[in-house]
Amino acid sequence: MKFTARLSLRLLLLSLLLLGSACRRKQGGEGAISDSMYSDVGGIGQFDDFEQFGLPETRGGIENMTAVDSSAYAPVYFAFDSYSVASGENSKVRMVASNLQSNRGQAVILQGHTDERGSREYNIALGERRALAVREVLISMGISPDRIQTLSYGEELPAVAGSDESAYSLNRRVEFQLMQ
Amino acid sequence: MKTVFVLFVTSLIFQSVFAQSRIQISRQGSADSSFDFSGFSTDSGAGARFFSGLRKNLTMPSQFSEAPPSSADFRVLGSARSSGGQVEVTVQVADRGQGQRRFGKRYSVAENQVEGLARLISDEITETLTGRPGFASKRILFVGQRAGSRGKDVYAMYPDGGGMVQLTRDDSVVLAPKWAPDGNTFVYTSFHRGFPDVYLQRLQPAGRKVVSSSSGMNSGGAVSPDGRKIALILSREGRPELYVKDLSSGRTTRLTRTAMSAKSSPSWSPNGKEIVFVSGHQGIPNLYVIGVNGGELRRITRGGGENLSPHWGPNGLIAFTRRREGRYAIAVLNPNNGDMRFVSPADADYEDPSWAADGFHLAASRTIRGQSAIYLLDMEGKAAKSLLQGQGKWYMPSFRL
Structure with missing residues (x-):
């Protein structure tokens, strides 16, 4: 009514x-x-601070650093709907940790990805959770949290095209992008 | 010269009684009333465009059907003709039985406004005859990726396919545009600065602002029914959690604190007191409900495969994506008694449902062989009509309520 x-x-x-x-x-x-x-009743908060394209500083400046060739560091792969870093994948994380320990000026972006199943929005969260899991492993290896940034693309940037398990297993991954 | 005169409006006597009975009838068996359009005359230009739009919108699936004069329930009478740059439009709807007039209006509009007028009149007729609001004049937001383009942007169109417009120029990963209740603003997630941030974009006057750009993931933006708060999924504390941000004070409150789970897609209850969202607590994503002041989580989906993308409609029902026999399907759930039914066909993957203003129809994405289109469904599973397909991928619709 x-x-x-x-x-x-x-x-x-x-x-x-x-x-x-x-x-x-x-x-x-x-x-x-x-x-x-579009002239309905009701408003939505204060719009006085609307700006057209200028955006505030975020993420500790990592977006202003320069990407370093990171092709030597293999992605960490995951099981379906899982964000646990399998023990067999730990050596890949350790390589990155060693590099960060010897290059004090570097930081790392952990890029989380999923396969194409599930909703695009949920997959952003799942990819983020995977990146955060790798972050926890890096922290446990002695890397300072402020040198690590997470970036989940969900299912948006598959490494391999295709809709079968062989493609899916290569798409469920966290990639390392070193920055300096 | 865009003068509009509403010259006369029919008597609304008995309309409320009529409307009440129509709600029950149309809820049980939709599309059970039919129109005869043979009594409407037009010129060959803007008048014909008006008539085509009116007819198309009134006969959307599970709205009304078309029938010959001998058997139609209602007759649409009147005319639409151009005259000196203006289009004169008269529309009447009469009962077939006693010939009683149910609707009658006359307008004079500019030629470029006939499509919009047809949508408005379609909605007025729908509401007069069924008691349900129409949705012809309610725009649908969605994500589009034009063929040959890598980036994505937010677009909008009317359900009849007209008025398509590109609303963002991000050319990046873009997700989940959702109308705010004012209908002039929407919230969405964009990667155009490299990381997933949540933005509010206003249509008139045009402008955009960042709602959330903290470290890690910012996603899942959904404005509360009173327009004062926004639900978000943020990972700034080390794991994805559900937050509510007050748009006036900027204060952000975390509602959930759960170990080891991905969360997404919050949607507000109609009274703004609860939020439904997705959480993959034991791997498989399910729907959970939490009060806006926090408290206990209530899991509302059981069994089956994944449960994703809930939209809590103004009718109190939650539409969502559920995995069924290897495909994604749209299900409708009553959160109070657990009743659930599927409303999409089994011929493709249907995802990301959004209720229409009538609380009966839904928009959803339909994907088959990698191609996504925007479809219209209804809660009885009778309608499945393409609203936009081809020349790109179109998905994640949000229907203006």
């Missing part, structure tokens, strides 16, 4: 707006009808 009442109110507002724009003889854009469709 409330919903219907709200809708009636909106139709009323809509009619008023139609008449209003008629009086002002508004030109351009999508016209009076379209304008009125």
Whole structure:
């Protein structure tokens, strides 16, 4: 009932707006009808601080560092729907830890990926969870958390095309991108 | 010259009684009322475009059907003709039985407004005859990846396929655009700065601002029904958790604290007191409900495969993606009694449902052989109509309520 009442109110507002724009003889854009469709009641917080493209600083400046060739470091692979780092994958993480220990000016972005199954949004979280799991292994090996950033692409950037398990198993991965 | 006159409106006597009975009928058997359009006349230009739009929108699946004059429940009468740059439109809807007039309006609009007018009148007729709001004038947001392009952006269109517009220029990974209740703002996740950040974008006047760009993942933005808060999934404390950010004060509160689970896709209950979201606690993702002030998690999906992408509709029902026999399907769940049913066909993967304003139809993505399209479904599983397909991948729709 409330919903219907709200809708009636909106139709009323809509009619008023139609008449209003008629009086002002508004030109351009999508016209009076379209304008009125987006003039619903209710707001959403403060918009005074809206900015067109300028964005605040984030992530400790790692985005301003330069990518280092990281092809020597193999991705860590995962089982389906899993974010546990298998013990057989630990040696890959250890190579990265050793490198970070001998190159104090470097940091690392852990890029998490999933296979294509599941929702795109859930896969962002799953890939993030995988990157965070590798991060925990790196921290346990003595790397400072502030030198590690996680970046999950979910299923958006598969390493291998295809919809079978051989492709899936290569796509469930965390890649290392060293920065300096 | 874009003058619009609403010259006369029919009497609304008996409409509420009529509407009440129609809700029950249409909930039991949709598309059970039919129109005869043969009494409507047009010119060959803008008037014909108006009529085509009206007819298309009224006869969307599980709205109304078309029938010959002898058997149609309602007759659509009137005309649409251009005259000196303006289009004069008269629309009446009459009962077949007693010939009683249910709807009657007259308009004068510019030629480039006839499509919009057809959507508005379709919605008015739908609400007058069924008691349910129409959705013809409600835009659908979605993610698009044009053929040959690597990047993605947010687009919008009307359900009849008209008015398609590209709303962002990120050309990057873009996810989950969702309308805010004001209908002038939407929230989405974009990688255009390299990392997943959550943005609010306003249509008029155009502008965008960052909602969340903390370390790690920022995703899952969903604005509360009162427009004051936004639900988010953030990993800044070391694991993905559900947060609520107050849009006025900027204060961010963590609602969940769970070891070892990926979370995504929060959606607010109609009264704004609870949030449903996805959590993969033991590997398989399920739906959980939590109060906006935190507290105990309540798991609301059992058995089956993965459960993803919930949308808690204004009708109180939760539509979501559920794995069924090797495919993704759209299911509708009553969170109060656990009743659940599938509403999508088994011919492809259907994902990411979004309720329409009538609480009866849904938009969803349909994927087959790597190609994604936007489809219209209904909660009785009768409708499955393509709204947009081809020339790219189109997915993750959000229907304006």
